Amino acid sequence: MHYLPVPLHIPDGFLSLTVLLICWAIAIVMLAAAISRTNKSLGEKQVPLMGIMAAFIFAAQMLNFPVAGGTSGHLLGGALAAIVLGPWAAMLAMTAVIAVQGLLFQDGGLLVMGANILNMGLITVVIGYGLYRGAINRSRKTRLAVAGVAAWLSVMAGALLTSLQLWLSGTARLQVVIPAMLGVHALIGIGEALITVGALAFILQTRPDLLGENSSSAQSGRGWVFAGAIISLAVVLLSPLASAFPDGLERVAENHGFLQLAQTSPYEIIPGYTVPFLGDTPLSTVVAGLVGVLIVLALSILAGRSLQKKS
Amino acid sequence: MHSHAFDRYHHKHSFVHNLDSRIKVAATVAFILSNALLPDGAWIAFLAAYVFMLAANACSGLGLGFTFRRSFIALPFALAAVTVLFSIAGAPVASFQLLRWNIVVTDAGLARFMSIVVRSWLSVQMAILLVATTEFPKIVHALRQLRVPAILTVIISFLYRYLFVLADEAMRLMRARASRSAIASNGKGGGSALWRARVAGNMAGQLFLRSYERSDRVYNAMLSRGYTGELRIIQARQFRANDWLMICILLLCLAFIQIVGRML
Numbered sequence: 001m002h003y004l005p006v007p008l009h010i011p012d013g014f015l016s017l018t019v020l021l022i023c024w025a026i027a028i029v030m031l032a033a034a035i036s037r038t039n040k041s042l043g044e045k046q047v048p049l050m051g052i053m054a055a056f057i058f059a060a061q062m063l064n065f066p067v068a069g070g071t072s073g074h075l076l077g078g079a080l081a082a083i084v085l086g087p088w089a090a091m092l093a094m095t096a097v098i099a100v101q102g103l104l105f106q107d108g109g110l111l112v113m114g115a116n117i118l119n120m121g122l123i124t125v126v127i128g129y130g131l132y133r134g135a136i137n138r139s140r141k142t143r144l145a146v147a148g149v150a151a152w153l154s155v156m157a158g159a160l161l162t163s164l165q166l167w168l169s170g171t172a173r174l175q176v177v178i179p180a181m182l183g184v185h186a187l188i189g190i191g192e193a194l195i196t197v198g199a200l201a202f203i204l205q206t207r208p209d210l211l212g213e214n215s216s217s218a219q220s221g222r223g224w225v226f227a228g229a230i231i232s233l234a235v236v237l238l239s240p241l242a243s244a245f246p247d248g249l250e251r252v253a254e255n256h257g258f259l260q261l262a263q264t265s266p267y268e269i270i271p272g273y274t275v276p277f278l279g280d281t282p283l284s285t286v287v288a289g290l291v292g293v294l295i296v297l298a299l300s301i302l303a304g305r306s307l308q309k310k311s
Numbered sequence: 312m313h314s315h316a317f318d319r320y321h322h323k324h325s326f327v328h329n330l331d332s333r334i335k336v337a338a339t340v341a342f343i344l345s346n347a348l349l350p351d352g353a354w355i356a357f358l359a360a361y362v363f364m365l366a367a368n369a370c371s372g373l374g375l376g377f378t379f380r381r382s383f384i385a386l387p388f389a390l391a392a393v394t395v396l397f398s399i400a401g402a403p404v405a406s407f408q409l410l411r412w413n414i415v416v417t418d419a420g421l422a423r424f425m426s427i428v429v430r431s432w433l434s435v436q437m438a439i440l441l442v443a444t445t446e447f448p449k450i451v452h453a454l455r456q457l458r459v460p461a462i463l464t465v466i467i468s469f470l471y472r473y474l475f476v477l478a479d480e481a482m483r484l485m486r487a488r489a490s491r492s493a494i495a496s497n498g499k500g501g502g503s504a505l506w507r508a509r510v511a512g513n514m515a516g517q518l519f520l521r522s523y524e525r526s527d528r529v530y531n532a533m534l535s536r537g538y539t540g541e542l543r544i545i546q547a548r549q550f551r552a553n554d555w556l557m558i559c560i561l562l563l564c565l566a567f568i569q570i571v572g573r574m575l
């Protein structure tokens with residue numbers, strides 16, 4: 001089975017623990033909102049629909065078209081999913097796609113999945129849906145144009161977030177990673193925009209009811225327009241700024257202690273892995289390690305107890 | 312396409328295959344976390360982690376080198392980390408001229424780069440072993456038991472179930488396109504890139520409509536078989552004393568790797 005990894009899937013080992021915990025926290029908050037919304041609004045019928053739509057996004061990522069010199073255009077699908085499924089359902093579908101890619105194909109790591117979900121499944125949806133929602137009552141041409149711009153921007157936003165995460169983790173130099181990632185994805189984004197517009201034009205022609213007034217894509221509120229516009233604006237302003245003045249951005253982050261925070265570990269509960277009264281001896285490290293093991297063991301037994309009670 | 316085209320499971324009756332899937336999922340994540348916690352340049356600890364991984368390979372009955380063959384999938388991403396080679400202060404190891412810049416590779420930079428690559432390489436192998444020894448539905452079920460919200464695990468199981476059906480559909484669309492438009496031997500297609508992109512877009516739209524209609528049919532079929540909005544699974548494996556013992560052993564191994572990483 002030919003299956004091409006998209007350069008936005010971060011493997012395990014490339015992000016620092018702090019950065020990936022922050023990404024998980026943001027992703028979990030957004031997914032929790034998505035889950036509570038869909039649980040409230042969806043009937044039993046929607047569950048198979050969302051599952052098959054997630055499979056659709058996966059299969060659509062296989063579609064390609066030759067561009068030039070052996071390269072080809074591909075679809076990431078976040079913006080398209082947001083427009084045809086509505087934002088909350090699209091977030092869950094994209095999350096499922098990224099989870100299967102990471103779990104089954106090792107395309108993207110397991111521990112960094114929070115970051116991958118955020119970069120490819122959440123921010124793409126917010127931008128894609130937010131911008132499109134703002135133009136939903138306009139003419140067909142405007143809608144398609146806005147959808148195209150939204151698709152391009154969503155890819156750029158994903159690339160920008162990925163570069164920032166790599167930089168904050170101390171894995172890449174901002175001066176190199178930002179121009180490289182944004183440059184490549186400015187081109188990839190064009191393919192994304194063209195396929196998204198083509199797909200929407202086709203759907204508008206054959207099944208306009210799926211994108212009309214009463215469809216799931218028109219149900220969500222106008223708050224999305226603000227969210228989409230603000231994040232898009234941030235991407236539009238930050239991308240050229242970060243490409244042009246990476247040193248400035250680096251200095252700002254350094255002055256505020258942001259870099260140090262991201263690159264040091266949050267797990268040093270026992271400072272330096274020694275027990276204070278034993279001093280800095282190998283024995284002290286071993287005791288500290290054992291204390292750590294006991295804590296983890298106690299936590300996992302507690303977790304297991306609550307697990308058993310429920311089931 | 313056969314339904315196994317996407318499957319990564321290798322059927323065997325080994326020690327690892329028979330472990331509770333919850334333990335396997337948790338142990339894989341714990342192993343990756345342990346790699347992330349190891350400091351840069353803790354080579355002996357990385358070696359210990361590699362031995363741990365090899366032992367897991369050996370216990371799986373798939374052969375020592377099983378995960379090695381597919382382990383380079385994440386390596387192209389190492390390109391993203393190349394800049395640390397010369398951006399961390401340290402003693403110069405090598406220097407060369409690239410266009411106008413004089414690039415100096417430092418020992419600290421080299422250690423950081425190698426640590427990132429080794430971490431990623433070890434982690435991806437354990438993930439490969441997980442899917443090779445655990446049927447995917449069991450992994451999803453384990454995720455559900457480990458408190459991943461039901462709606463997500465249900466979507467993931469549907470995605471897995473219909474993945475090959477829709478991938479087939481996508482392949483049919485591409486075959487239909489290929490049979491109607493000749494491609495020159497140098498890979499050049501007809502029309503402009505813009506036109507080709509529009510065709511691909513129409514195909515994505517077509518795929519969406521077919522998927523949408525299929526989901527209707529699937530739902531009706533499920534209703535006729537008694538679907539009430541809840542998916543039931545026959546698999547009630549209790550956690551036994553042996554399982555707890557296994558968790559303790561695995562945790563001790565990982566703790567040992569961590570201690571080695573701090574002390575040596």
